[in-house]
Amino acid sequence: MTANPFPRRAEPDVRRQGLIAACTRVLAREGAAGTSVRVIAREAGISPGLITHYFAGIDALISATYDHVDQTVAAAMAQAVDAAGSDPRARLDAFVTASFAPPIADRALLATWIAFWSLVTARPDIARQHDDQYAAYRARLTELLAACGVRCDHLRLAAISVTALVDGLWLELCLSPGCFTGTEAGVIARAHIDALLTRRA
Amino acid sequence: MTANPFPRRAEPDVRRQGLIAACTRVLAREGAAGTSVRVIAREAGISPGLITHYFAGIDALISATYDHVDQTVAAAMAQAVDAAGSDPRARLDAFVTASFAPPIADRALLATWIAFWSLVTARPDIARQHDDQYAAYRARLTELLAACGVRCDHLRLAAISVTALVDGLWLELCLSPGCFTGTEAGVIARAHIDALLTRRA
């Protein structure tokens, strides 16, 4: 009855997703330095050789993991924005507030990001992947800001500004969780947006 | 004439500084992943075994490098602040503006920071070092903000806010230099401080 012609031991996509999930867990638990083929394979409950079979190499797996995490984040943000209704300001607030709560504010996510940043310096292709993903992030934020009535000629710097503030807060929140709370981060970000919007009016 | 009783091949402090400088250069050029004992030793023009002689291990060298870079940054910032004169607002502006110009906004610095962040997850002692250095950074910023008249009960969140914004801008400026300029980052940061100060008055 199944349409798949080769449903052997495990569906290829299921394996790939399983490997990505295992890679994410290892990245979170061991950090970028402790993430190796053997550790990931043990975490996924498979043989080390199978990783090379499904991915071109360990770098390709980490790249795919980054891509998957990025998509997960984007989806969670989009859902938070949609759940906020139709009021532009409420949607913008939901976007930044979601950044400081699970599953976004999470050490596992930070570990994945750091593992990637550490590759940006040496590998141009990964630098490009970072540029693309960040541009997409800013584009989504730009839409939300435009809907709130930010003037066109202020839009670019406004998006850069909010992105930087949210990122800085998110980074510190993950690195030093005891310093301030996610709620306080939300208060700071919304106050910054208040100032942005009133300056325009 | 020299007071040092054992000025053999090279002064111990000179060697240590040389190793730290070599480690900084390798970190910037190769990234955290490509930084090894042998590469650092070749960069410093010495034998691999000497590193273990001067530092407890490669981790201790990286830790010392982080510490040195942090002190260099703090010194550069302090100099920029002092050069701004005695006006509190001018001193605060100088602090944030210096963050987006050489030698602060530099890929080498970013690589060092990332190398350290990647160790925070797995090693509690390095997590503590990060917490301490960030607390010191916020303390210096808190002083500057207090001198500008920020109310006591707003001081903590104000410092966290400015720190996060400056860090976020600095991070993106180093990771994707083509996205916006250091001058634009300065404009954004000073506008944010404007909003902070006028809200208080």
Add this chain to the structure above:
DNA sequence: CAGATTGTTGTACGATCGTTCAACAAGCTT
């Protein structure tokens, strides 16, 4: 029930990792 096909295993390989240590060399003391 063969035979073909393919997911999966586990070992083996070469490279590189951080660290150790016996031997050497350079400077100080006597």
Add this chain to the structure above:
DNA sequence: AAGCTTGTTGAACGATCGTACAACAATCTG
């Protein structure tokens, strides 16, 4: 000048890295 102290070397070690590949097992075809 001889002897001692100590910075420095470079080879060697065991561990671990990413990858390749022959053998095995499980499924599908006919």
